[in-house]
Amino acid sequence: MSRIDLEKFSDLNITRIYIAKNIKEAQSIEDLLTQKNIDYALSLEPFLPPSLLQSERMGAAFYVESAQSDICRQLITEQGLGAGIVYD
Numbered sequence: 461m462s463r464i465d466l467e468k469f470s471d472l473n474i475t476r477i478y479i480a481k482n483i484k485e486a487q488s489i490e491d492l493l494t495q496k497n498i499d500y501a502l503s504l505e506p507f508l509p510p511s512l513l514q515s516e517r518m519g520a521a522f523y524v525e526s527a528q529s530d531i532c533r534q535l536i537t538e539q540g541l542g543a544g545i546v547y548d
Contacts, residue, residue: 462494466501466523475529478536478544479507479519485544486520492539493522498532500524519544 480486486502493500505521524532533545 462499463490464499464501466503469499469501469523473526474501474523475526476521476523476546476548477529477532478522478541479505479546480522480544481507481517481519485541488539488541489520489522489536489544492535492541493524493532496535498524498528521546 478489480489490500490502501523503521503523504518506516507519508516536542536545
């Protein structure tokens with residue numbers, strides 16, 4: 461399984477599970493999902509950092525099939541990367 465273009469993924473019921481705030485974080489999530497044979501899509505999206513003093517930034521948003529969203533969030537948390545998990 462692998463990274464899939466978001467437009468091709470749109471025929472499925474997908475859920476945003478994570479927003480990576482930097483390249484290292486994004487690479488860690490990509491490696492994890494690839495290792496676990498989970499198809500995913502990426503999209504650059506704005507996010508607000510936790511500090512009120514910082515302005516909006518761009519991050520890498522990860523999407524998976526909705527049926528896999530809970531297990532993906534669990535796997536990400538187990539890797540110590542839970543800070544970027546989103547629940548839309």
